[in-house]
Amino acid sequence: xxxxxxxxxxxxxxxxxxxxxxxxxxxxxxxxxxxxxxxxxxxxxxxxxxxxxxxxxxxxxxxxxxxxxxxxxxxxxxxxxxxxxxxxxxxxxxxxxxxxxxxxxxxxxxxxxxxxxxxxxxxxxxxxxxxxxxxxxxxxxxxxxxxxxxxxxxxxxxxxxxxxxxxxxxxxxxxxxxxxxxxxxxxxxxxxxxxxxxxxxxxxxxxxxxxxxxxxxxxxxxxxxxxxxxxxxxxxxxxxxxxxxxxxx
Amino acid sequence: xxxxxxxxxxxxxxxxxxxxxxxxxxxxxxxxxxxxxxxxxxxxxxxxxxxxxxxxxxxxxxxxxxxxxxxxxxxxxxxxxxxxxxxxxxxxxxxxxxxxxxxxxxxxxxxxxxxxxxxxxxxxxxxxxxxxxxxxxxxxxxxxxxxxxxxxxxxxxxxxxxxxxxxxxxxxxxxxxxxxxxxxxxxxxxxxxxxxxxxxxxxxxxxxxxxxxxxxxxxxxxxxxxxxxxxxxxxxxxxxxxxxxxxxxxxxxxxxxxxxxxxxxxxxxxxxxxxxxxxxxxxxxxxxxxxxxxxxxxxxxxxxxxxxxxxxxxxxxxxxxxxxxxxxxxxxxxxxxxxxxxxxxxxxxxxxxxxxxxxxxxxx
Ligand code: FES
Numbered sequence: 001x002x003x004x005x006x007x008x009x010x011x012x013x014x015x016x017x018x019x020x021x022x023x024x025x026x027x028x029x030x031x032x033x034x035x036x037x038x039x040x041x042x043x044x045x046x047x048x049x050x051x052x053x054x055x056x057x058x059x060x061x062x063x064x065x066x067x068x069x070x071x072x073x074x075x076x077x078x079x080x081x082x083x084x085x086x087x088x089x090x091x092x093x094x095x096x097x098x099x100x101x102x103x104x105x106x107x108x109x110x111x112x113x114x115x116x117x118x119x120x121x122x123x124x125x126x127x128x129x130x131x132x133x134x135x136x137x138x139x140x141x142x143x144x145x146x147x148x149x150x151x152x153x154x155x156x157x158x159x160x161x162x163x164x165x166x167x168x169x170x171x172x173x174x175x176x177x178x179x180x181x182x183x184x185x186x187x188x189x190x191x192x193x194x195x196x197x198x199x200x201x202x203x204x205x206x207x208x209x210x211x212x213x214x215x216x217x218x219x220x221x222x223x224x225x226x227x228x229x230x231x232x233x234x235x236x237x238x239x240x241x242x243x244x245x246x247x248x249x
Numbered sequence: 250x251x252x253x254x255x256x257x258x259x260x261x262x263x264x265x266x267x268x269x270x271x272x273x274x275x276x277x278x279x280x281x282x283x284x285x286x287x288x289x290x291x292x293x294x295x296x297x298x299x300x301x302x303x304x305x306x307x308x309x310x311x312x313x314x315x316x317x318x319x320x321x322x323x324x325x326x327x328x329x330x331x332x333x334x335x336x337x338x339x340x341x342x343x344x345x346x347x348x349x350x351x352x353x354x355x356x357x358x359x360x361x362x363x364x365x366x367x368x369x370x371x372x373x374x375x376x377x378x379x380x381x382x383x384x385x386x387x388x389x390x391x392x393x394x395x396x397x398x399x400x401x402x403x404x405x406x407x408x409x410x411x412x413x414x415x416x417x418x419x420x421x422x423x424x425x426x427x428x429x430x431x432x433x434x435x436x437x438x439x440x441x442x443x444x445x446x447x448x449x450x451x452x453x454x455x456x457x458x459x460x461x462x463x464x465x466x467x468x469x470x471x472x473x474x475x476x477x478x479x480x481x482x483x484x485x486x487x488x489x490x491x492x493x494x495x496x497x498x499x500x501x502x503x504x505x506x507x508x509x510x511x512x513x514x515x516x517x518x519x520x521x522x523x524x525x526x527x528x529x530x531x532x533x534x535x536x537x538x539x540x541x542x543x544x545x546x547x548x549x550x551x552x553x554x555x556x557x558x559x560x561x562x563x564x565x566x567x568x569x570x571x572x573x574x575x576x577x578x579x580x581x582x583x584x585x586x587x588x589x590x591x592x593x594x595x596x597x598x599x600x601x602x603x604x605x606x607x608x609x610x611x612x613x
Contacts, residue, residue: 018328025329030273033311034280036450040307041284043446044438047295090361165357166296171440175373175386176358183362192442197293218374222382223441248381 045170046196050113050163057109057122060084061130063138064104068203068211069186070094072106072119073138073234081138083236084110084117085186087159091176093184094121103134113162114199115235118186120164146230149239152249153191155204155220157181161188161195169195174221181220187212189239192223200237202230207242209233215243225249266335270342277311278304298357305350306438307450310430312343313396314454317427321465327576327597337403340423344393344400351393354386385437392429395422431455472575484572484579487511490518490596491576498542500533503582508533509569511580512542512553517593519553520569520580532566555590 062072062084069085070093076082086094086106105128108121121127157180160168165176169190181187188201206212207228228241281304286294295303316339323329359366359373370390376382399420401407408416431451439448480486485501493499493513500523502508508523510533521542523533530546537543541550541559551558551566558564567584571594578594585591 021328022331025332026269026273029315030269030276033273033277036311037277037280037304037307038284040446040450041281041304042288043443044285044303045441045443046289047293047299049293051292092363166294166299170442171385171436171444172438173358174382175369175384178373179359179362179364179369182364195442218376218379218382222376222379248379 045167047166048113048161048163048168048195048197049199050111050161050166050168052109052111052120052163054089054109054120057107059105059107060110060119061103061105061132063134064096064101064106064127066096066101068205068209069184070096072104075135075138081235082115082117083234084119085158086119086121087111087185089120089123091159091180091183091185094126096127100127103130103132104128105130111159111163116158116162116188116199116201118159118162118164120159141234142232144232146232146237148228149230150225150227151189151191151239152223152225153189154195154223155216155226155246156188156190156195156201157220158186158188158201158203161190161201167196169221171221177221178217181217182214187216187220189226202237202239205238205240207240209238209240212243216246219246219248223249262331263335263338266331267338270339274308274312274342274346277308281307298353302350302353302357303438305346305353306434309343309347309350310434310451310454312339312346313423313427313430314458316340316343317423317458318461321461324465325461325468340396341400341403344396347393347396351389354389380436381440383436385433388429388433388436392426392433395426395429399423399426427455427458475574476577479572479574479579483583484581485509487571487578487580489576490573490578493518493578496537498533498535499578500531501580506582506584507567509580509582510542511571511578512537513596514540514553514593516596517553518571518573518578518596519590519593520571521551521553521556522566522568522584524566525549526564526566552590554593555588557588 060072060074062074065071065073071083071085074082074084086108088094106119106121107126107128108119111118111120154169156169157177159180160173160176162168165173167173169177187204189204190198190201194200204212209231225247226239226241227245228239231238231240282300285300285303289295294300316336319329319332319336323333355366355370359369362369370386374382374384374386376384399422402411402416402419411419434447434451438444439451476486485503487493487499487501490513493511495513495515498510498512500508500510509520510523510531511518511520514537521532523531525532525544525546527544527547527549530544530549532542532544532551535543535545537553538550540552542553543550549558549564550562551564554568556566556568565587567587568590569584570581570591572579573594573596576596
């Protein structure tokens with residue numbers, strides 16, 4: 001026993017194991033570890049008020065639009081036009097025929113955060129003709145310039161931030177957000193301090209109101225300073241920024 | 250190349266240790282998840298995968314910090330030795346928890362897209378030149394690979410077949426893994442609006458680990474100086490007390506005079522002349538039988554404490570003073586008068602009083 005090389009250090013015939021000390025040390029470590037864990041668990045990003053019930057699949061009638069990202073213009077409960085972006089259940093954009101547009105019905109589950117909405121379309125035949133009649137006013141997209149904006153914050157993938165992930169922003173989420181962006185999902189922008197629990201995040205577009213190219217990818221999920229204009233298009237607010245006006249801070 | 254390899258034995262102590270280790274990990278993970286759930290309104294809690302992902306990441310880092318703290322702690326106080334001798338179990342568990350963390354990250358953040366998730370981990374971000382945008386995941390992957398190699402070679406089988414030198418060198422890479430993980434957190438979770446607590450926790454852990462190593466280093470340096478002083482006083486270094494097999498001896502050669510056999514009898518250390526009074530047999534190759542040092546040649550016996558043969562015999566060999574400093578045995582080459590003994594030196598305790606051939610305890 002005592003010549004066993006593995007146990008020789010504490011073999012009972014050499015050193016009496018200080019059981020009292022070890023027990024105290026063990027309880028101390030467990031209490032300390034539990035305390036540290038409880039402290040760390042509370043830290044980090046608030047998950048935010050996003051909701052996505054994947055089992056609640058329903059049909060949504062609306063006007064299908066493909067730019068800047070596929071979206072459905074619907075009439076909300078209050079009678080006002082309301083936009084819901086479209087996505088697959090994964091990190092890819094929906095595939096639409098080039099001429100797909102008009103009054104349609106989309107099957108999918110709703111992802112929502114505040115007034116922000118996205119429909120994760122169902123597998124299979126998720127797009128069909130709507131049996132209802134298109135209400136008037138959905139094709140009016142009044143554009144209103146809200147003025148210049150110089151903001152510090154984060155370029156988000158809208159789907160995760162709306163509620164597909166909780167939390168769905170920040171450095172740890174960068175790879176996921178980049179995959180979503182590469183997959184063609186909408187981008188948005190949250191201001192530092194409000195990414196966690198806030199509900200406002202304008203769409204993030206180039207100076208002309210179009211999607212940014214792949215050169216935007218390295219900036220996603222990093223803290224950036226962006227200088228551009230806020231524009232309201234229908235019920236959607238857009239933050240339009242030229243690529244050279246985005247700087248990592 | 251190799252030495253004897255024996256299958257690791259499960260002792261009650263090891264089982265108890267693993268039980269406590271498992272309980273500690275469960276407490277850590279449960280506290281992490283519970284506090285994260287209760288920190289926010291019920292309809293705003295993090296997704297289950299992200300809760301598990303964060304808790305396992307924190308747990309792996311805390312466990313690795315603890316593992317690295319045990320080494321210097323055991324040098325500062327031998328009371329931590331039982332933890333040291335079971336540290337490998339912690340290492341393997343640490344790897345498994347880190348693997349869980351990595352697996353969840355790959356599944357959750359890199360899955361559900363058109364790209365292979367494992368490829369995505371390596372190519373999704375190439376901002377190596379930016380501290381803000383740095384692909385911190387790659388550091389985690391590096392650390393996980395090191396932990397894997399260590400866990401895979403942790404068994405004594407590998408120690409025996411790779412040789413202690415190479416094995417030790419491989420396992421020293423744990424410090425590289427730790428540095429990578431510190432970078433992984435600092436360039437990852439610690440960034441952003443809510444990252445301060447992570448930076449603080451990692452900073453304190455790293456400072457503790459470094460502080461302990463520094464403290465142990467200073468102590469080692471002092472011990473080294475003390476050892477040199479002891480040797481300068483004429484004492485001869487024998488070796489680690491625990492390296493002398495029980496009831497056996499290690500033989501040292503003084504500059505002049507007879508060789509000295511230093512015996513261990515349980516937790517007692519004795520030194521007597523290596524030369525048997527019968528025909529000069531090597532007493533140091535004998536062993537302690539029934540409390541007496543027994544010559545390997547013809548079985549003459551001597552009491553370890555005073556060098557006297559037990560009654561009715563009257564042979565006597567010289568004894569020598571011993572001392573133990575930080576687990577290292579020293580013997581003084583000056584023989585004591587025949588028939589007297591200095592009293593044994595106890596491993597890890599005060600030494601009993603010296604005695605002589607009559608068996609009487611003498612005043613010092
Ligand atoms: S030489 Fe030691 S017993 Fe004979």
